[in-house]
Amino acid sequence: MTENRHQALNLTDEDVLNMYETMLLARKIDERMWLLNRAGKIPFVISCQGQEAAQVGAAFALNRDEDYVLPYYRDMGVVLAFGMTAKELMLSAFAKSEDPNSGGRQMPGHFGQKKNRIVTGSSPVTTQVPHAVGVALAGRMQRKNLVTFVTFGEGSSNQGDFHEGANFAAVHKLPVIFMCENNKYAISVPYEKQVACEKISDRAIGYGMPGETVDGNDPLEVFRSVKEAADRGRRGEGPTLVEAISYRLTPHSSDDDDRSYREQDEVAEAKKNDPIVKFSSYLKEVGVLTDEKEKEMIESIMEVVNEATEYAEAAPYAEANEALKHVYAE
Numbered sequence: 001m002t003e004n005r006h007q008a009l010n011l012t013d014e015d016v017l018n019m020y021e022t023m024l025l026a027r028k029i030d031e032r033m034w035l036l037n038r039a040g041k042i043p044f045v046i047s048c049q050g051q052e053a054a055q056v057g058a059a060f061a062l063n064r065d066e067d068y069v070l071p072y073y074r075d076m077g078v079v080l081a082f083g084m085t086a087k088e089l090m091l092s093a094f095a096k097s098e099d100p101n102s103g104g105r106q107m108p109g110h111f112g113q114k115k116n117r118i119v120t121g122s123s124p125v126t127t128q129v130p131h132a133v134g135v136a137l138a139g140r141m142q143r144k145n146l147v148t149f150v151t152f153g154e155g156s157s158n159q160g161d162f163h164e165g166a167n168f169a170a171v172h173k174l175p176v177i178f179m180c181e182n183n184k185y186a187i188s189v190p191y192e193k194q195v196a197c198e199k200i201s202d203r204a205i206g207y208g209m210p211g212e213t214v215d216g217n218d219p220l221e222v223f224r225s226v227k228e229a230a231d232r233g234r235r236g237e238g239p240t241l242v243e244a245i246s247y248r249l250t251p252h253s254s255d256d257d258d259r260s261y262r263e264q265d266e267v268a269e270a271k272k273n274d275p276i277v278k279f280s281s282y283l284k285e286v287g288v289l290t291d292e293k294e295k296e297m298i299e300s301i302m303e304v305v306n307e308a309t310e311y312a313e314a315a316p317y318a319e320a321n322e323a324l325k326h327v328y329a330e
Contacts, residue, residue, distance in 0.1 A: 002285035050249035053275030057219030061226035073109030083116040090312035097318035129165035155186025175233025183248035204241040216244030
């Protein structure tokens, strides 16, 4: 019998089933978006496939009623866990006026939704890092017990915004969790050509904060690490750098051909470590999930995805004059 790891983390059977369902929903929405793109119905996809475990494990470790998330463009698992819906994500993919992220103005992956404390991301990578630090500082000034959670790829950890944000947060002991989703490639550049240190988490010591590298294909391991970081932040002990190691199972985006820079054997090998398959196996081994229950879960998710697709495809585009809204003073 497999050891029941989730109970040791004070997670109920219902919690881990919800985690798995959120991971599956992210995967199924993503797969549908690729089909829609290839059919010429939506212009662009930037994928979360292979990173769902890290995203969902982390989001479940936070207080989803009080904490703020500043996700990067792949973080479908994070925003779904924080309350964004499949329908809203599809409205964004189709660039319709009801898209809560930008009213159909922005490319997909620029998440932002005030009611769920998802802070709007920008197109230049890593700009969300200093913003997360600012939100944490504001929370402290307002005497709120909130933590901010910000994600970025390993390529982003080389940007000035990361270093400035990490340094400021550490000096002022702000409750920020910096999570690097290391998927091994910054677009086409492999890890060893981006960074000279062995692990991104090695950088934490330079800022005087704890750093930890975890298996990003294991949602329970990411949950544990992020929960410890959140508790530390709430106790006033400052920020933490978490590095979740995963693998990007798709090309960088729907406009990228990854065959030009990585061997397809490498991708096939990585698929054997698919976090969805691994977590499903764990849940079945500890008796929380059965094949039948999983089949029902997938059927129910596909209904949600189908309904979201139909709704978003039929929804109206924004009026032309809406393009100037929030750009010029009215």
